[in-house]
Amino acid sequence: MACAKKRLEETLVQITTTKLAGVLILSPARFGDARGFFSESWNRKTLAAQGITLDFVQDNHSLSAQIGTIRGLHFQSPPHAQAKLVRCGRGCLFDVAVDIRRDSPTYGQWLGEELSDQNGRQLLIPAGFLHGFITRAPDTEIIYKCTDYYAPACDGAVRFDDPDIGIDWGLPAGVAPILSDKDAAAPLLRDLDTPFVFEG
Numbered sequence: 001m002a003c004a005k006k007r008l009e010e011t012l013v014q015i016t017t018t019k020l021a022g023v024l025i026l027s028p029a030r031f032g033d034a035r036g037f038f039s040e041s042w043n044r045k046t047l048a049a050q051g052i053t054l055d056f057v058q059d060n061h062s063l064s065a066q067i068g069t070i071r072g073l074h075f076q077s078p079p080h081a082q083a084k085l086v087r088c089g090r091g092c093l094f095d096v097a098v099d100i101r102r103d104s105p106t107y108g109q110w111l112g113e114e115l116s117d118q119n120g121r122q123l124l125i126p127a128g129f130l131h132g133f134i135t136r137a138p139d140t141e142i143i144y145k146c147t148d149y150y151a152p153a154c155d156g157a158v159r160f161d162d163p164d165i166g167i168d169w170g171l172p173a174g175v176a177p178i179l180s181d182k183d184a185a186a187p188l189l190r191d192l193d194t195p196f197v198f199e200g
């Protein structure tokens with residue numbers, strides 16, 4: 001019975017590893033019918049059955065009106081570091097994680113995944129990683145679960161276009177992204193004394 005139950009939970013969400021250890025791509029099952037679809041976008045028990053036991057305490061939701069809006073690269077420092085489970089509620093975005101854990105074999109490396117209301121994919125980003133995204137459709141809405149509460153005093157950022165990270169945002173040549181003043185003024189990774197340490 002337990003074996004069948006585990007198999008069922010594995011069918012409810014497919015989990016794919018990435019080149020950055022701990023960053024996972026989740027694909028929850030969608031049950032389609034003539035009306036559209038139903039999907040459990042998050043289920044504690046289903047994820048726990050596959051070894052993901054993060055305790056989410058806050059949901060965030062933002063709308064970005066224009067294509068080419070970049071929000072990021074952000075993090076919260078300990079003791080309020082956040083792991084995030086990110087999805088796209090409407091539109092399309094390219095979600096990016098950057099490893100900033102000192103001594104990590106993938107320190108400064110990035111990966112991106114397209115999340116959309118069509119593909120239903122989610123990105124799980126552990127604490128110790130920068131998070132940011134660029135929108136690829138107008139009126140794109142991002143929805144994400146966080147494992148700690150908003151703590152402005154612990155808020156941190158790194159420039160989206162940091163040459164040492166080298167993220168390919170897919171912006172056409174010569175097209176500037178839409179940024180908040182805060183993001184436009186963010187420091188470079190080389191000037192950040194990262195508060196995170198790789199723990200294997």
Ligand SMILES: Cc1cn([C@H]2C[C@H](O)[C@@H](COP(=O)(O)OP(=O)(O)O[C@H]3O[C@H](C)C(=O)[C@H](O)[C@H]3O)O2)c(=O)[nH]c1=O
Nearest residue numbers: 060062071072074075084131132133149150151180182
């Ligand atoms: C993050 C946050 C913000 N706010 C308030 C603070 C500001 O008055 C307003 C906009 O905040 P901000 O410009 O920091 O929003 P984003 O640029 O979307 O920042 C987020 O974008 C990247 C992609 C992230 O992963 C982080 O969750 C977060 O840094 O919302 C809150 O009240 N609670 C919160 O948890």
